[in-house]
Amino acid sequence: MTTDNLIVAGKHYRSRLLVGTGKYKDFTETRAAIDASGAEIVTVAIRRTNIGQKAGEPSLLDYLPPSEFTYLPNTAGCYTADDAVRTLRLARELLDGHNLVKLEVLGDPHTLYPNVIETIAAAKTLVKESFDVMVYTSDDPIIAKQLEDVGCCAIMPLASLIGSGMGILNPWNLQIIIDTVKVPVLVDAGVGTASDAAIAMELGCAGILMNTAIAGAQNPVLMASAMKKAVEAGREAYLAGRMPKKLYSASPSSPTSGMIERID
Amino acid sequence: MQLWINGKQNNFAPASMTMADLVSTLALTGKRIAIEQNGEIVPRGLYAETMLQDGDRLEIVGAVGGG
Numbered sequence: 001m002t003t004d005n006l007i008v009a010g011k012h013y014r015s016r017l018l019v020g021t022g023k024y025k026d027f028t029e030t031r032a033a034i035d036a037s038g039a040e041i042v043t044v045a046i047r048r049t050n051i052g053q054k055a056g057e058p059s060l061l062d063y064l065p066p067s068e069f070t071y072l073p074n075t076a077g078c079y080t081a082d083d084a085v086r087t088l089r090l091a092r093e094l095l096d097g098h099n100l101v102k103l104e105v106l107g108d109p110h111t112l113y114p115n116v117i118e119t120i121a122a123a124k125t126l127v128k129e130s131f132d133v134m135v136y137t138s139d140d141p142i143i144a145k146q147l148e149d150v151g152c153c154a155i156m157p158l159a160s161l162i163g164s165g166m167g168i169l170n171p172w173n174l175q176i177i178i179d180t181v182k183v184p185v186l187v188d189a190g191v192g193t194a195s196d197a198a199i200a201m202e203l204g205c206a207g208i209l210m211n212t213a214i215a216g217a218q219n220p221v222l223m224a225s226a227m228k229k230a231v232e233a234g235r236e237a238y239l240a241g242r243m244p245k246k247l248y249s250a251s252p253s254s255p256t257s258g259m260i261e262r263i264d
Numbered sequence: 265m266q267l268w269i270n271g272k273q274n275n276f277a278p279a280s281m282t283m284a285d286l287v288s289t290l291a292l293t294g295k296r297i298a299i300e301q302n303g304e305i306v307p308r309g310l311y312a313e314t315m316l317q318d319g320d321r322l323e324i325v326g327a328v329g330g331g
Contacts, residue, residue: 020330022331043330043331045328046325049292049297051270060328074330086303091327093307215331
């Protein structure tokens with residue numbers, strides 16, 4: 001399994017689990033959970049600096065040095081293509097020219113459902129500006145294909161609403177996207193527990209991005225470890241190729257001959 | 265000089281300031297930040313030669329935890 005890497009925008013990653021860095025109790029817990037997850041790519045948000053912040057106050061970057069992780073700056077909270085593009089330009093400046101980004105343009109603060117029209121517009125601009133765009137989108141296969149066609153390097157459909165933990169609600173749509181898109185397809189959002197992650201990987205997803213499923217668990221570090229195993233198990237099951245389902249017909253695993261004689 | 269920083273109005277005594285002066289005044293020197301001046305990114309390497317104008321709108325951002 002050592003050569004079964006996730007390849008995004010030409011770069012190889014051993015871990016197929018990407019994790020967010022939000023909602024943890026503190027930076028120590030953030031770091032411990034991310035270590036347990038084995039993730040190499042971590043998402044961060046771009047926000048206004050607290051002016052007047054004490055000079056010695058620790059920052060996320062002190063706990064997750066960019067030298068150890070691949071940062072994936074996101075556009076969480078952006079509702080227009082313009083805001084998303086501006087945010088990622090700032091992110092690129094912040095991270096010394098780093099091009100790999102997560103684009104998400106939301107449509108509604110209640111559901112956080114993506115606005116795919118604004119998302120496509122932003123993706124076009126970002127690709128033109130040489131960003132490597134991993135894009136959060138709905139599980140609409142037509143939109144997923146269009147986002148690939150405009151040059152996104154990974155398509156990341158939701159499994160269910162962001163932070164909902166509802167799991168894989170439409171495996172059929174995910175399957176269509178996986179079958180029609182050539183760039184990596186990662187489930188982003190909606191995973192609630194380890195079996196959800198395994199199911200997504202068994203469908204053939206290239207990876208999974210999650211935050212709340214780990215940070216919102218009673219024991220985030222233990223859940224991070226569970227997610228690591230689930231992603232690996234699901235991936236191996238996908239590569240192994242599951243047995244065909246035999247509807248309404250059993251098939252014994254033990255020999256049917258050589259049974260001892262029945263005493264009447 | 266009056267500047268809008270992260271949506272808030274701020275007054276500074278000097279009539280003329282560079283971006284580097286401002287970063288130093290705000291105790292942000294050496295911190296990992298990015299700055300947008302009236303909607304345009306100012307690359308870190310150009311702070312010393314970028315003059316601020318009265319009424320400039322600045323966004324100063326950093327990386328925080330997020331998913």
